[in-house]
Amino acid sequence: GAGVSQTPSNKVTEKGKYVELRCDPISGHTALYWYRQSLGQGPEFLIYFQGTGAADDSGLPNDRFFAVRPEGSVSTLKIQRTERGDSAVYLCASSPTGESDTQYFGPGTRLTVL
Amino acid sequence: AQTVTQSQPEMSVQEAETVTLSCTYDTSESDYYLFWYKQPPSRQMILVIRQEAYKQQNATENRFSVNFQKAAKSFSLKISDSQLGDAAMYFCAYRLTGANSKLTFGKGITLSVRP
Numbered sequence: 001g002a003g004v005s006q007t008p009s010n011k012v013t014e015k016g017k018y019v020e021l022r023c024d025p026i027s028g029h030t031a032l033y034w035y036r037q038s039l040g041q042g043p044e045f046l047i048y049f050q051g052t053g054a055a056d057d058s059g060l061p062n063d064r065f066f067a068v069r070p071e072g073s074v075s076t077l078k079i080q081r082t083e084r085g086d087s088a089v090y091l092c093a094s095s096p097t098g099e100s101d102t103q104y105f106g107p108g109t110r111l112t113v114l
Numbered sequence: 115a116q117t118v119t120q121s122q123p124e125m126s127v128q129e130a131e132t133v134t135l136s137c138t139y140d141t142s143e144s145d146y147y148l149f150w151y152k153q154p155p156s157r158q159m160i161l162v163i164r165q166e167a168y169k170q171q172n173a174t175e176n177r178f179s180v181n182f183q184k185a186a187k188s189f190s191l192k193i194s195d196s197q198l199g200d201a202a203m204y205f206c207a208y209r210l211t212g213a214n215s216k217l218t219f220g221k222g223i224t225l226s227v228r229p
Contacts, residue, residue: 033216042118042205042219043159056216089157099213105151105159 002026004106006092012112013082021077021109023092031098032075034059034067035091037108043091049075050098082113116141118208120220127196128228134181135191135223137206145211148182148189153203153222162204165189193225201227 005024013019025032030051035043045059049069057067064082069075079086089108095101117140127133139148150162165173165182172180177197181190193200205222209215 035217040221042120042207042221043217045216045218048216050213055213059216091157091159093159093217098215099211102149102161102164103217104161108157110157 006106006109010110019079021090023075025094029094031095033093037089084113087113116218118220120223122223124224126226132194137189139187139208147209149207150191151205196227198227
């Protein structure tokens with residue numbers, strides 16, 4: 001079956017612009033996670049969805065970051081007024097239920113803010 | 115807060131030899147999971163092996179095995195018969211059991227394999 005997919009693969013934008021990053025989880029997975037991986041670092045948690053609702057958004061760095069999952073499947077991470085420090089790889093992962101499950105990762109979106 | 119430490123930034127191993135990657139973690143919880151993920155240049159995180167903290171037996175997956183020392187909070191990965199395809203970044207990760215179990219990752223280690 002298809003794995004987690006993320007689009008676009010790469011995104012280059014200018015400082016101050018708005019961007020949207022998309023994640024398609026594995027079909028049937030109710031749990032969805034977003035992580036951010038800066039250069040030379042391990043991924044850091046941003047937000048977790050259980051179904052349509054954000055169960056934990058404690059990792060979002062500030063109010064410029066927002067994520068939605070309106071139908072409990074595809075999720076979009078939205079970043080307003082991008083800053084150069086937002087440049088990173090944004091990883092999405094999904095798991096069947098969220099409880100004691102292995103998380104399966106997508107290939108990530110590399111965001112570059114000029 | 116839980117932390118995961120990978121103190122070795124890089125390691126190198128000869129093809130067909132064995133290498134051990136180190137990881138320590140800090141937690142006050144007793145029930146959790148530990149993972150090793152592999153990240154090749156394609157960026158896709160691939161699960162290598164998983165260990166439940168309540169299990170005393172060390173996990174094994176083909177050429178990959180772990181040495182889990184709960185009291186010492188140590189979780190090392192041993193790769194036997196190293197292959198060129200094993201070259202990648204390796205991340206140690208921790209998560210609690212139960213719902214909303216986000217992963218906490220270490221900084222990773224770059225493994226190179228010499229032919």
